[in-house]
Amino acid sequence: xxxxxxxxxxxxxxxxxxxxxxxxxxxxxxxxxxxxxxxxxxxxxxxxxxxxxxxxxxxxxxxxxxxxxxxxxxxxxxxxxxxxxxxxxxxxxxxxxxxxxxxxxxxxxxxxxxxxxxxxxxxxxxxxxxxxxxxxxxxxxxxxxxxxxxxxx
Amino acid sequence: xxxxxxxxxxxxxxxxxxxxxxxxxxxxxxxxxxxxxxxxxxxxxxxxxxxxxxxxxxxxxxxxxxxxxxxxxxxxxxxxxxxxxxxxxxxxxxxxxxxxxxxxxxxxxxxxxxxxxxxxxxxxxxxxxxxxxxxxxxxx
Numbered sequence: 001x002x003x004x005x006x007x008x009x010x011x012x013x014x015x016x017x018x019x020x021x022x023x024x025x026x027x028x029x030x031x032x033x034x035x036x037x038x039x040x041x042x043x044x045x046x047x048x049x050x051x052x053x054x055x056x057x058x059x060x061x062x063x064x065x066x067x068x069x070x071x072x073x074x075x076x077x078x079x080x081x082x083x084x085x086x087x088x089x090x091x092x093x094x095x096x097x098x099x100x101x102x103x104x105x106x107x108x109x110x111x112x113x114x115x116x117x118x119x120x121x122x123x124x125x126x127x128x129x130x131x132x133x134x135x136x137x138x139x140x141x142x143x144x145x146x147x148x149x150x151x152x153x
Numbered sequence: 154x155x156x157x158x159x160x161x162x163x164x165x166x167x168x169x170x171x172x173x174x175x176x177x178x179x180x181x182x183x184x185x186x187x188x189x190x191x192x193x194x195x196x197x198x199x200x201x202x203x204x205x206x207x208x209x210x211x212x213x214x215x216x217x218x219x220x221x222x223x224x225x226x227x228x229x230x231x232x233x234x235x236x237x238x239x240x241x242x243x244x245x246x247x248x249x250x251x252x253x254x255x256x257x258x259x260x261x262x263x264x265x266x267x268x269x270x271x272x273x274x275x276x277x278x279x280x281x282x283x284x285x286x287x288x289x290x291x292x293x
Contacts (some may be wrong), residue, residue, distance in 0.1 A: 026212075028181070029174075029212065030181075030212030032216035032220075034219070034220065034223070036256050041157040059184075084234060122175045
């Protein structure tokens with residue numbers, strides 16, 4: 001079980017080299033039809049400096065999947081872990097050619113009583129991605145929930 | 154024309170979710186948890202089949218929001234995962250503007266979004282987006 005002592009711990013330092021081919025593959029996977037994801041000319045016409053990444057693209061840094069090693073670091077029982085929510089704040093568009101460095105850390109840990117007894121644990125994990133100059137590009141926040149362990153009588 | 158409170162996105166109904174859709178997202182997104190692609194593994198856990206990762210239907214919702222609001226206008230996007238999506242389900246995306254205000258000289262709208270089962274109405278994912286309202290144009 002995770003506890004508040006984990007707040008602030010750095011879990012990963014993901015790196016994303018944003019490539020046009022990866023953007024096209026990801027756009028197809030999330031059923032995004034726009035030409036801007038596939039052509040530099042269309043991207044330019046839509047106001048981007050290069051081919052833009054879809055809104056949830058930062059998950060491709062492989063820091064966001066539930067079988068990641070950091071669930072071990074968090075001491076969460078994978079069998080009881082749910083992905084509750086995710087959010088992204090965009091400081092500027094992510095585009096092909098970007099070289100992003102991320103830091104993934106535990107932003108908060110708290111508990112709530114489970115409906116059938118026991119305790120649910122909420123872990124908020126924040127990843128901040130910056131460009132080589134250190135300017136923030138995108139901040140991703142994810143909440144994972146470890147459901148209550150109900151001991152049957 | 155810019156968006157205002159009450160404006161609704163044209164609804165979008167996708168083809169039924171296939172295992173191929175789920176595997177394509179696994180490859181693109183890098184989520185290789187076998188519960189999403191390995192049928193015997195899922196059956197071993199007592200599940201009726203594999204199911205989609207929340208970020209698959211979340212990604213579909215992000216595409217819907219971007220087409221409606223314009224990707225370049227997007228400032229913030231949020232997903233809350235409510236229910237699993239199984240192969241064969243037909244998903245509907247919806248969106249409505251809930252508020253508009255001026256922030257630092259820019260007109261910004263808040264939008265409520267959802268993915269529901271088109272047949273039963275079950276809510277799969279809800280979303281919120283914040284976007285500049287300077288145009289309604291997508292990037293198509």
